[in-house]
Amino acid sequence: MEVTLLKVTVVVYLLATASFIVYVVLLKEFFARLSPLILLGGFIIHTSALAVHFIQTGYPAIMQFREALSFYTWLMVGIYLLVQLKYRLAVLGCFIGPLAFIMSLAAFAFAAGREEIPPALKTYWLPLHVTLAFLGNAVFALAFGVSLMYLLQEYQLKSKKMPSLYERFPSLETLDRLNYLFLVWGFPLMTLGIITGSMWAGVHWGKYWSWDPRQISSAVTWLLYGTLLQGRIAAGWHGKKAAVLTIVGFAVVLGYFLWGDYLFPSRHGGRFE
Template identity: 45%
Template sequence: MTFDVLLFKATLLVYSVATLLYLVGVITRREQLGHCAKWTLVGGFATHCIALGARWAATGFPPAASLYEALSFFSWALVGTYLLFDLRYRIAALGAFVCPLALVMMIGGSAASKQKITVNPILDSWWFPVHVTLAFLGYAVFAVAAMAGVMYLLQERRVKAKKFSGLFFRLPPLDVLDSINYKCLSFGFPLMTMGIISGAIWANSAWGGYWRWEPKETGALVTWFLYAALLHGRLTVGWRGRRAAIFAIIGFVCLLFTFLGVNLLSGGQHTFRSFGE
Protein backbone atom coordinates (compact mmCIF):
# COMPACT_ATOMS: atom_id res chain seq x y z
CA MET A 1 0.00 0.00 0.00
CA THR A 2 1.42 3.34 -0.96
CA PHE A 3 1.52 6.32 1.38
CA ASP A 4 -1.37 8.15 -0.25
CA VAL A 5 -3.63 5.08 -0.16
CA LEU A 6 -2.76 4.58 3.50
CA LEU A 7 -3.78 8.17 4.21
CA PHE A 8 -6.97 7.63 2.23
CA LYS A 9 -7.82 4.64 4.40
CA ALA A 10 -7.11 6.68 7.52
CA THR A 11 -9.42 9.42 6.25
CA LEU A 12 -12.13 6.86 5.56
CA LEU A 13 -11.82 5.61 9.12
CA VAL A 14 -12.00 9.09 10.65
CA TYR A 15 -15.01 9.98 8.49
CA SER A 16 -16.75 6.80 9.69
CA VAL A 17 -16.20 7.86 13.28
CA ALA A 18 -17.46 11.38 12.55
CA THR A 19 -20.55 10.01 10.81
CA LEU A 20 -21.29 7.74 13.73
CA LEU A 21 -20.86 10.61 16.20
CA TYR A 22 -23.14 12.86 14.15
CA LEU A 23 -25.85 10.22 13.93
CA VAL A 24 -25.72 9.25 17.57
CA GLY A 25 -25.52 12.92 18.55
CA VAL A 26 -28.63 13.81 16.57
CA ILE A 27 -30.57 10.73 17.64
CA THR A 28 -29.84 11.16 21.33
CA ARG A 29 -29.85 14.95 20.96
CA ARG A 30 -26.56 15.56 22.71
CA GLU A 31 -24.90 18.73 21.59
CA GLN A 32 -21.51 17.73 22.92
CA LEU A 33 -21.48 14.74 20.58
CA GLY A 34 -22.19 16.99 17.61
CA HIS A 35 -19.26 19.07 18.71
CA CYS A 36 -16.99 16.02 18.94
CA ALA A 37 -18.23 14.94 15.52
CA LYS A 38 -17.31 18.28 14.01
CA TRP A 39 -13.78 18.25 15.34
CA THR A 40 -13.36 14.64 14.27
CA LEU A 41 -14.48 15.70 10.83
CA VAL A 42 -12.00 18.59 10.84
CA GLY A 43 -9.26 16.07 11.67
CA GLY A 44 -10.45 13.79 8.88
CA PHE A 45 -10.49 16.69 6.47
CA ALA A 46 -6.90 17.61 7.33
CA THR A 47 -5.83 14.01 6.75
CA HIS A 48 -7.75 14.05 3.51
CA CYS A 49 -5.90 17.19 2.34
CA ILE A 50 -2.56 15.48 2.96
CA ALA A 51 -3.79 12.31 1.26
CA LEU A 52 -4.79 14.23 -1.87
CA GLY A 53 -1.50 16.16 -1.83
CA ALA A 54 0.45 12.92 -1.53
CA ARG A 55 -1.52 11.41 -4.38
CA TRP A 56 -0.84 14.46 -6.55
CA ALA A 57 2.87 14.23 -5.74
CA ALA A 58 2.92 10.49 -6.46
CA THR A 59 1.11 10.61 -9.83
CA GLY A 60 2.15 14.07 -10.96
CA PHE A 61 -1.43 14.86 -11.92
CA PRO A 62 -4.29 16.46 -9.99
CA PRO A 63 -5.96 13.66 -8.05
CA ALA A 64 -9.15 13.49 -10.10
CA ALA A 65 -8.17 11.33 -13.04
CA SER A 66 -9.43 7.92 -11.94
CA LEU A 67 -12.82 7.05 -10.46
CA TYR A 68 -11.15 6.39 -7.12
CA GLU A 69 -9.48 9.79 -7.16
CA ALA A 70 -12.59 11.60 -8.33
CA LEU A 71 -14.76 10.09 -5.61
CA SER A 72 -12.20 10.94 -2.99
CA PHE A 73 -11.94 14.46 -4.38
CA PHE A 74 -15.71 14.84 -4.43
CA SER A 75 -15.95 13.73 -0.85
CA TRP A 76 -13.11 16.11 0.10
CA ALA A 77 -14.94 19.02 -1.53
CA LEU A 78 -18.18 17.99 0.20
CA VAL A 79 -16.64 17.85 3.65
CA GLY A 80 -14.82 21.13 3.05
CA THR A 81 -18.04 22.81 1.93
CA TYR A 82 -19.94 21.46 4.88
CA LEU A 83 -17.31 22.72 7.31
CA LEU A 84 -17.52 26.15 5.71
CA PHE A 85 -21.30 26.08 6.11
CA ASP A 86 -20.88 25.04 9.68
CA LEU A 87 -19.05 28.28 10.40
CA ARG A 88 -22.23 30.13 9.54
CA TYR A 89 -25.07 27.78 10.47
CA ARG A 90 -23.87 25.34 13.15
CA ILE A 91 -26.44 22.65 12.48
CA ALA A 92 -25.29 19.25 13.65
CA ALA A 93 -28.33 17.68 11.98
CA LEU A 94 -27.01 18.83 8.59
CA GLY A 95 -23.77 17.03 9.41
CA ALA A 96 -25.78 13.90 10.11
CA PHE A 97 -27.08 14.06 6.55
CA VAL A 98 -23.99 15.31 4.71
CA CYS A 99 -21.35 13.26 6.49
CA PRO A 100 -22.88 9.88 5.55
CA LEU A 101 -22.96 11.00 1.91
CA ALA A 102 -19.26 11.85 2.02
CA LEU A 103 -18.62 8.52 3.68
CA VAL A 104 -20.54 6.61 1.00
CA MET A 105 -18.38 8.26 -1.66
CA MET A 106 -15.24 7.34 0.23
CA ILE A 107 -16.41 3.75 0.47
CA GLY A 108 -17.21 3.81 -3.25
CA GLY A 109 -13.74 5.19 -3.85
CA SER A 110 -12.09 2.50 -1.78
CA ALA A 111 -13.86 -0.14 -3.87
CA ALA A 112 -12.55 1.36 -7.12
CA SER A 113 -9.17 0.55 -8.56
CA LYS A 114 -6.39 2.56 -7.00
CA GLN A 115 -3.97 2.06 -9.86
CA LYS A 116 -2.10 5.14 -10.96
CA ILE A 117 -3.13 6.54 -14.29
CA THR A 118 -0.78 8.32 -16.61
CA VAL A 119 -2.72 11.18 -18.08
CA ASN A 120 -2.56 11.70 -21.80
CA PRO A 121 -0.03 14.55 -22.32
CA ILE A 122 -2.57 16.38 -24.45
CA LEU A 123 -4.78 16.79 -21.40
CA ASP A 124 -2.04 17.77 -18.99
CA SER A 125 -2.43 21.51 -18.67
CA TRP A 126 -3.29 23.96 -15.89
CA TRP A 127 -6.88 23.90 -17.04
CA PHE A 128 -7.14 20.38 -15.62
CA PRO A 129 -6.98 21.30 -11.89
CA VAL A 130 -8.94 24.52 -12.49
CA HIS A 131 -11.74 22.67 -14.24
CA VAL A 132 -12.04 19.79 -11.80
CA THR A 133 -11.76 22.00 -8.70
CA LEU A 134 -14.51 24.34 -9.88
CA ALA A 135 -16.70 21.48 -11.02
CA PHE A 136 -16.29 19.47 -7.83
CA LEU A 137 -16.81 22.46 -5.55
CA GLY A 138 -20.00 23.14 -7.46
CA TYR A 139 -21.02 19.48 -7.04
CA ALA A 140 -20.28 19.63 -3.34
CA VAL A 141 -22.30 22.80 -2.77
CA PHE A 142 -25.23 21.29 -4.65
CA ALA A 143 -24.91 18.11 -2.63
CA VAL A 144 -25.29 20.16 0.56
CA ALA A 145 -28.31 21.86 -1.03
CA ALA A 146 -29.85 18.47 -1.79
CA MET A 147 -29.29 17.23 1.77
CA ALA A 148 -30.84 20.42 3.13
CA GLY A 149 -33.67 19.78 0.69
CA VAL A 150 -34.24 16.28 2.05
CA MET A 151 -34.26 17.69 5.58
CA TYR A 152 -36.67 20.40 4.49
CA LEU A 153 -39.11 17.92 3.00
CA LEU A 154 -38.96 15.70 6.06
CA GLN A 155 -39.53 18.60 8.43
CA GLU A 156 -42.13 20.30 6.26
CA ARG A 157 -44.20 17.16 6.11
CA ARG A 158 -44.13 16.94 9.89
CA VAL A 159 -45.11 20.56 10.44
CA LYS A 160 -47.90 20.33 7.87
CA ALA A 161 -49.28 17.00 9.00
CA LYS A 162 -48.85 17.99 12.65
CA LYS A 163 -46.84 14.95 13.49
CA PHE A 164 -44.56 15.72 16.36
CA SER A 165 -42.15 13.00 17.12
CA GLY A 166 -38.61 11.90 16.55
CA LEU A 167 -37.18 13.93 13.73
CA PHE A 168 -39.42 16.92 14.39
CA PHE A 169 -37.46 17.76 17.49
CA ARG A 170 -34.12 17.10 15.82
CA LEU A 171 -34.33 19.12 12.63
CA PRO A 172 -33.68 22.86 12.37
CA PRO A 173 -36.35 25.48 11.50
CA LEU A 174 -37.74 25.36 7.97
CA ASP A 175 -36.52 28.78 6.91
CA VAL A 176 -32.95 27.93 7.94
CA LEU A 177 -33.06 24.94 5.61
CA ASP A 178 -34.57 27.09 2.90
CA SER A 179 -31.89 29.73 3.31
CA ILE A 180 -29.22 27.01 3.01
CA ASN A 181 -30.89 26.09 -0.26
CA TYR A 182 -30.59 29.67 -1.45
CA LYS A 183 -27.01 30.10 -0.24
CA CYS A 184 -25.96 26.90 -1.99
CA LEU A 185 -27.64 27.97 -5.15
CA SER A 186 -25.98 31.37 -5.18
CA PHE A 187 -22.54 29.83 -4.62
CA GLY A 188 -22.99 26.61 -6.55
CA PHE A 189 -24.38 28.11 -9.70
CA PRO A 190 -21.41 30.43 -10.45
CA LEU A 191 -19.02 27.60 -9.56
CA MET A 192 -20.74 25.25 -11.94
CA THR A 193 -20.90 27.89 -14.66
CA MET A 194 -17.19 28.58 -14.35
CA GLY A 195 -16.53 24.86 -14.22
CA ILE A 196 -18.28 24.37 -17.55
CA ILE A 197 -16.55 27.37 -19.13
CA SER A 198 -13.09 26.30 -17.92
CA GLY A 199 -13.84 22.82 -19.23
CA ALA A 200 -14.70 24.25 -22.62
CA ILE A 201 -11.48 26.26 -22.73
CA TRP A 202 -9.50 23.21 -21.71
CA ALA A 203 -11.19 21.13 -24.38
CA ASN A 204 -10.38 23.77 -26.94
CA SER A 205 -6.70 23.81 -26.02
CA ALA A 206 -6.54 20.00 -26.03
CA TRP A 207 -8.65 19.05 -29.02
CA GLY A 208 -9.33 22.32 -30.75
CA GLY A 209 -13.06 22.40 -30.06
CA TYR A 210 -15.06 23.92 -27.25
CA TRP A 211 -18.04 21.64 -27.15
CA ARG A 212 -18.53 18.16 -28.54
CA TRP A 213 -21.98 17.17 -27.20
CA GLU A 214 -20.65 14.08 -25.55
CA PRO A 215 -22.91 12.55 -22.85
CA LYS A 216 -21.24 14.17 -19.85
CA GLU A 217 -21.28 17.59 -21.42
CA THR A 218 -24.92 17.24 -22.30
CA GLY A 219 -25.75 16.01 -18.82
CA ALA A 220 -23.93 18.92 -17.25
CA LEU A 221 -25.74 21.35 -19.49
CA VAL A 222 -29.15 19.88 -18.60
CA THR A 223 -28.29 20.12 -14.91
CA TRP A 224 -27.06 23.67 -15.39
CA PHE A 225 -30.37 24.66 -16.96
CA LEU A 226 -32.24 23.05 -14.09
CA TYR A 227 -30.34 25.08 -11.52
CA ALA A 228 -30.67 28.19 -13.69
CA ALA A 229 -34.43 27.70 -13.69
CA LEU A 230 -34.49 27.32 -9.92
CA LEU A 231 -32.35 30.41 -9.40
CA HIS A 232 -34.57 32.37 -11.73
CA GLY A 233 -37.72 31.12 -10.02
CA ARG A 234 -36.36 32.00 -6.61
CA LEU A 235 -35.37 35.50 -7.57
CA THR A 236 -38.43 36.48 -9.56
CA VAL A 237 -41.57 34.62 -8.51
CA GLY A 238 -40.46 33.47 -5.07
CA TRP A 239 -40.04 29.74 -5.55
CA ARG A 240 -38.99 28.61 -2.16
CA GLY A 241 -39.61 26.02 0.47
CA ARG A 242 -40.89 22.72 -0.83
CA ARG A 243 -40.52 23.47 -4.52
CA ALA A 244 -36.96 24.72 -4.10
CA ALA A 245 -36.10 21.67 -2.00
CA ILE A 246 -37.49 19.29 -4.62
CA PHE A 247 -35.57 21.13 -7.33
CA ALA A 248 -32.35 20.88 -5.38
CA ILE A 249 -32.84 17.14 -4.96
CA ILE A 250 -33.67 16.55 -8.63
CA GLY A 251 -30.71 18.72 -9.62
CA PHE A 252 -28.40 16.66 -7.47
CA VAL A 253 -29.71 13.40 -8.89
CA CYS A 254 -28.95 14.79 -12.36
CA LEU A 255 -25.48 15.74 -11.16
CA LEU A 256 -24.83 12.28 -9.81
CA PHE A 257 -26.03 10.80 -13.06
CA THR A 258 -23.76 13.12 -14.99
CA PHE A 259 -20.86 12.30 -12.72
CA LEU A 260 -21.27 8.55 -12.36
CA GLY A 261 -23.99 7.32 -14.68
CA VAL A 262 -22.41 8.62 -17.83
CA ASN A 263 -19.17 6.93 -16.85
CA LEU A 264 -20.76 3.63 -16.17
CA LEU A 265 -23.15 3.59 -19.09
CA SER A 266 -21.44 5.20 -22.02
CA GLY A 267 -18.19 6.46 -23.48
CA GLY A 268 -16.77 9.86 -24.29
CA GLN A 269 -13.80 11.93 -23.27
CA HIS A 270 -14.97 12.30 -19.68
CA THR A 271 -14.90 8.63 -18.73
CA PHE A 272 -11.99 7.93 -16.49
CA ARG A 273 -10.88 5.11 -18.72
CA SER A 274 -10.28 7.51 -21.57
CA PHE A 275 -7.85 9.57 -19.54
CA GLY A 276 -5.10 7.09 -20.05
CA GLU A 277 -5.57 6.56 -23.75
Protein backbone atom coordinates in the same frame (compact mmCIF):
# COMPACT_ATOMS: atom_id res chain seq x y z
CA MET B 1 1.45 6.15 2.14
CA GLU B 2 -1.31 7.84 0.19
CA VAL B 3 -3.46 4.73 0.20
CA THR B 4 -2.97 4.24 3.94
CA LEU B 5 -3.98 7.83 4.60
CA LEU B 6 -7.07 7.40 2.43
CA LYS B 7 -8.02 4.26 4.31
CA VAL B 8 -7.68 6.07 7.63
CA THR B 9 -9.82 8.85 6.19
CA VAL B 10 -12.62 6.39 5.40
CA VAL B 11 -12.51 5.05 8.96
CA VAL B 12 -12.59 8.54 10.48
CA TYR B 13 -15.51 9.51 8.23
CA LEU B 14 -17.29 6.41 9.50
CA LEU B 15 -16.63 7.46 13.09
CA ALA B 16 -17.96 10.93 12.34
CA THR B 17 -21.07 9.39 10.77
CA ALA B 18 -21.64 7.25 13.86
CA SER B 19 -21.21 10.27 16.10
CA PHE B 20 -23.68 12.31 14.03
CA ILE B 21 -26.21 9.50 14.27
CA VAL B 22 -25.75 9.26 18.03
CA TYR B 23 -26.41 13.00 18.14
CA VAL B 24 -29.65 12.77 16.21
CA VAL B 25 -30.91 9.84 18.26
CA LEU B 26 -29.89 10.97 21.75
CA LEU B 27 -29.92 14.73 21.11
CA LYS B 28 -26.93 15.26 23.37
CA GLU B 29 -25.30 18.63 22.77
CA PHE B 30 -21.92 17.04 23.38
CA PHE B 31 -22.17 15.06 20.14
CA ALA B 32 -23.26 18.14 18.22
CA ARG B 33 -19.86 19.58 19.07
CA LEU B 34 -17.87 16.36 18.84
CA SER B 35 -19.10 15.11 15.46
CA PRO B 36 -17.89 18.06 13.31
CA LEU B 37 -14.52 17.80 15.08
CA ILE B 38 -14.17 14.14 14.10
CA LEU B 39 -15.15 15.08 10.57
CA LEU B 40 -12.53 17.83 10.66
CA GLY B 41 -9.96 15.22 11.72
CA GLY B 42 -10.94 13.10 8.71
CA PHE B 43 -10.72 16.13 6.47
CA ILE B 44 -7.18 16.91 7.64
CA ILE B 45 -6.02 13.34 7.01
CA HIS B 46 -7.77 13.44 3.65
CA THR B 47 -5.98 16.69 2.83
CA SER B 48 -2.63 15.18 3.65
CA ALA B 49 -3.39 12.19 1.39
CA LEU B 50 -4.11 14.57 -1.48
CA ALA B 51 -0.95 16.54 -0.68
CA VAL B 52 1.15 13.36 -0.70
CA HIS B 53 -0.26 12.48 -4.11
CA PHE B 54 0.56 15.92 -5.44
CA ILE B 55 4.12 15.85 -4.12
CA GLN B 56 4.75 12.34 -5.47
CA THR B 57 3.26 12.78 -8.94
CA GLY B 58 3.43 16.53 -9.36
CA TYR B 59 -0.22 16.50 -10.35
CA PRO B 60 -3.51 16.79 -8.38
CA ALA B 61 -5.32 13.53 -7.65
CA ILE B 62 -8.13 13.96 -10.15
CA MET B 63 -7.14 11.91 -13.16
CA GLN B 64 -8.81 8.63 -12.34
CA PHE B 65 -12.38 8.07 -11.40
CA ARG B 66 -11.49 6.88 -7.92
CA GLU B 67 -9.33 9.91 -7.41
CA ALA B 68 -12.03 12.22 -8.65
CA LEU B 69 -14.60 10.70 -6.30
CA SER B 70 -12.25 11.09 -3.39
CA PHE B 71 -11.39 14.67 -4.39
CA TYR B 72 -15.06 15.51 -4.66
CA THR B 73 -15.72 14.09 -1.19
CA TRP B 74 -12.86 16.21 0.15
CA LEU B 75 -14.37 19.40 -1.31
CA MET B 76 -17.82 18.58 0.02
CA VAL B 77 -16.60 17.93 3.55
CA GLY B 78 -14.52 21.10 3.44
CA ILE B 79 -17.49 23.23 2.43
CA TYR B 80 -19.68 21.63 5.06
CA LEU B 81 -17.10 22.40 7.73
CA LEU B 82 -17.07 26.04 6.59
CA VAL B 83 -20.86 26.19 6.75
CA GLN B 84 -20.76 24.51 10.18
CA LEU B 85 -18.48 27.28 11.43
CA LYS B 86 -21.05 29.92 10.66
CA TYR B 87 -24.41 28.16 11.03
CA ARG B 88 -23.77 25.42 13.61
CA LEU B 89 -25.81 22.90 11.68
CA ALA B 90 -24.79 19.60 13.22
CA VAL B 91 -27.96 18.02 11.80
CA LEU B 92 -26.75 18.74 8.28
CA GLY B 93 -23.71 16.68 9.16
CA CYS B 94 -26.04 13.70 9.42
CA PHE B 95 -26.39 13.89 5.65
CA ILE B 96 -22.85 14.91 4.82
CA GLY B 97 -21.16 12.42 7.18
CA PRO B 98 -22.67 9.27 5.65
CA LEU B 99 -22.28 10.69 2.14
CA ALA B 100 -18.58 11.35 2.78
CA PHE B 101 -18.13 7.87 4.19
CA ILE B 102 -19.90 6.09 1.35
CA MET B 103 -18.17 8.08 -1.39
CA SER B 104 -14.70 7.79 0.05
CA LEU B 105 -15.27 4.07 0.51
CA ALA B 106 -16.70 3.74 -3.00
CA ALA B 107 -13.51 5.32 -4.34
CA PHE B 108 -11.72 2.12 -3.29
CA ALA B 109 -14.18 -0.04 -5.20
CA PHE B 110 -12.99 1.35 -8.50
CA ALA B 111 -9.86 -0.23 -9.86
CA ALA B 112 -6.81 1.92 -10.09
CA GLY B 113 -6.42 2.70 -13.76
CA ARG B 114 -3.42 3.65 -15.79
CA GLU B 115 -1.15 5.93 -13.83
CA GLU B 116 0.27 7.71 -16.85
CA ILE B 117 -1.45 10.79 -18.12
CA PRO B 118 -1.00 11.70 -21.75
CA PRO B 119 1.47 14.61 -21.78
CA ALA B 120 -0.94 16.68 -23.80
CA LEU B 121 -3.34 16.65 -20.87
CA LYS B 122 -0.83 17.89 -18.35
CA THR B 123 -1.95 21.47 -18.31
CA TYR B 124 -3.55 23.43 -15.56
CA TRP B 125 -6.78 23.84 -17.44
CA LEU B 126 -7.79 20.36 -16.40
CA PRO B 127 -7.34 20.64 -12.63
CA LEU B 128 -9.00 24.05 -12.78
CA HIS B 129 -11.94 22.63 -14.68
CA VAL B 130 -12.33 19.65 -12.36
CA THR B 131 -11.96 21.74 -9.21
CA LEU B 132 -14.55 24.31 -10.25
CA ALA B 133 -17.03 21.73 -11.50
CA PHE B 134 -16.60 19.66 -8.35
CA LEU B 135 -16.84 22.69 -6.07
CA GLY B 136 -20.14 23.56 -7.69
CA ASN B 137 -21.40 20.02 -7.25
CA ALA B 138 -20.17 19.84 -3.66
CA VAL B 139 -22.15 22.96 -2.84
CA PHE B 140 -25.15 21.32 -4.50
CA ALA B 141 -24.63 18.30 -2.24
CA LEU B 142 -25.14 20.60 0.74
CA ALA B 143 -28.17 22.15 -0.96
CA PHE B 144 -29.45 18.59 -1.34
CA GLY B 145 -28.97 17.98 2.40
CA VAL B 146 -30.86 21.08 3.52
CA SER B 147 -33.61 20.40 0.99
CA LEU B 148 -34.10 16.91 2.36
CA MET B 149 -34.29 18.36 5.86
CA TYR B 150 -36.78 20.93 4.61
CA LEU B 151 -39.07 18.22 3.25
CA LEU B 152 -38.86 16.24 6.51
CA GLN B 153 -39.62 19.29 8.63
CA GLU B 154 -42.42 20.32 6.29
CA TYR B 155 -43.91 16.83 6.39
CA GLN B 156 -43.98 16.94 10.17
CA LEU B 157 -45.70 20.30 10.27
CA LYS B 158 -48.25 19.22 7.69
CA SER B 159 -48.96 15.84 9.29
CA LYS B 160 -49.07 17.46 12.75
CA LYS B 161 -46.92 14.65 14.11
CA MET B 162 -43.74 15.66 15.91
CA PRO B 163 -41.39 12.83 16.69
CA SER B 164 -38.54 14.02 18.86
CA LEU B 165 -35.96 12.75 16.35
CA TYR B 166 -36.26 15.94 14.33
CA GLU B 167 -36.49 18.31 17.25
CA ARG B 168 -33.16 19.89 16.46
CA PHE B 169 -33.95 20.58 12.82
CA PRO B 170 -33.58 24.24 11.89
CA SER B 171 -36.72 26.16 10.96
CA LEU B 172 -38.18 25.98 7.46
CA GLU B 173 -37.16 29.59 6.90
CA THR B 174 -33.52 28.87 7.79
CA LEU B 175 -33.41 25.75 5.62
CA ASP B 176 -34.96 27.61 2.72
CA ARG B 177 -32.48 30.45 3.07
CA LEU B 178 -29.59 28.00 3.09
CA ASN B 179 -30.98 26.36 -0.03
CA TYR B 180 -30.87 29.76 -1.69
CA LEU B 181 -27.38 30.49 -0.39
CA PHE B 182 -26.00 27.21 -1.72
CA LEU B 183 -27.73 27.74 -5.04
CA VAL B 184 -26.26 31.23 -5.38
CA TRP B 185 -22.76 29.84 -4.75
CA GLY B 186 -23.12 26.56 -6.56
CA PHE B 187 -24.51 27.87 -9.80
CA PRO B 188 -21.65 30.28 -10.74
CA LEU B 189 -19.10 27.63 -9.75
CA MET B 190 -20.81 25.10 -11.97
CA THR B 191 -20.99 27.64 -14.78
CA LEU B 192 -17.28 28.37 -14.48
CA GLY B 193 -16.61 24.63 -14.40
CA ILE B 194 -18.43 24.20 -17.70
CA ILE B 195 -16.67 27.20 -19.27
CA THR B 196 -13.17 26.08 -18.25
CA GLY B 197 -14.02 22.57 -19.40
CA SER B 198 -14.97 23.70 -22.83
CA MET B 199 -11.94 26.00 -23.01
CA TRP B 200 -9.77 23.00 -22.28
CA ALA B 201 -11.64 20.94 -24.83
CA GLY B 202 -11.17 23.73 -27.32
CA VAL B 203 -7.41 23.65 -26.79
CA HIS B 204 -6.94 19.87 -26.77
CA TRP B 205 -9.77 18.45 -28.83
CA GLY B 206 -10.02 21.39 -31.15
CA LYS B 207 -13.71 21.76 -30.41
CA TYR B 208 -15.34 23.65 -27.55
CA TRP B 209 -18.47 21.57 -27.70
CA SER B 210 -18.49 17.99 -28.94
CA TRP B 211 -21.81 16.59 -27.66
CA ASP B 212 -19.94 14.46 -25.19
CA PRO B 213 -22.52 12.73 -22.91
CA ARG B 214 -20.98 14.41 -19.88
CA GLN B 215 -21.28 17.75 -21.56
CA ILE B 216 -24.92 17.08 -22.30
CA SER B 217 -25.72 16.00 -18.76
CA SER B 218 -23.92 19.06 -17.41
CA ALA B 219 -25.97 21.26 -19.68
CA VAL B 220 -29.16 19.61 -18.43
CA THR B 221 -28.31 20.15 -14.75
CA TRP B 222 -27.06 23.63 -15.49
CA LEU B 223 -30.41 24.47 -17.07
CA LEU B 224 -32.25 22.86 -14.14
CA TYR B 225 -30.38 24.78 -11.49
CA GLY B 226 -30.47 27.93 -13.60
CA THR B 227 -34.24 27.70 -13.88
CA LEU B 228 -34.49 27.15 -10.14
CA LEU B 229 -32.28 30.12 -9.35
CA GLN B 230 -34.16 32.29 -11.79
CA GLY B 231 -37.46 31.09 -10.33
CA ARG B 232 -36.31 31.89 -6.82
CA ILE B 233 -35.11 35.36 -7.70
CA ALA B 234 -37.79 36.48 -10.13
CA ALA B 235 -40.89 34.44 -9.35
CA GLY B 236 -40.31 34.02 -5.61
CA TRP B 237 -40.24 30.22 -5.71
CA HIS B 238 -40.01 29.02 -2.18
CA GLY B 239 -39.81 26.16 0.15
CA LYS B 240 -41.14 22.85 -1.01
CA LYS B 241 -40.94 23.49 -4.73
CA ALA B 242 -37.36 24.72 -4.48
CA ALA B 243 -36.45 21.81 -2.22
CA VAL B 244 -37.88 19.22 -4.60
CA LEU B 245 -36.13 20.75 -7.64
CA THR B 246 -32.83 20.88 -5.76
CA ILE B 247 -33.13 17.22 -4.87
CA VAL B 248 -33.97 16.26 -8.46
CA GLY B 249 -31.02 18.28 -9.75
CA PHE B 250 -28.60 16.68 -7.36
CA ALA B 251 -29.93 13.20 -8.11
CA VAL B 252 -29.17 13.79 -11.81
CA VAL B 253 -25.66 15.04 -11.02
CA LEU B 254 -24.85 12.24 -8.62
CA GLY B 255 -26.42 9.53 -10.74
CA TYR B 256 -24.52 10.62 -13.78
CA PHE B 257 -21.30 11.00 -11.85
CA LEU B 258 -21.54 7.44 -10.56
CA TRP B 259 -23.00 5.53 -13.50
CA GLY B 260 -22.96 7.84 -16.47
CA ASP B 261 -19.65 6.64 -17.80
CA TYR B 262 -20.83 3.05 -17.89
CA LEU B 263 -24.02 3.89 -19.68
CA PHE B 264 -22.57 6.45 -22.04
CA PRO B 265 -18.82 6.03 -22.40
CA SER B 266 -17.26 9.39 -23.00
CA ARG B 267 -13.96 11.15 -22.86
CA HIS B 268 -14.64 12.09 -19.25
CA GLY B 269 -13.86 9.79 -16.38
CA GLY B 270 -10.30 9.01 -17.39
CA ARG B 271 -10.84 7.96 -21.02
CA PHE B 272 -8.99 10.55 -22.96
CA GLU B 273 -8.41 8.85 -26.28
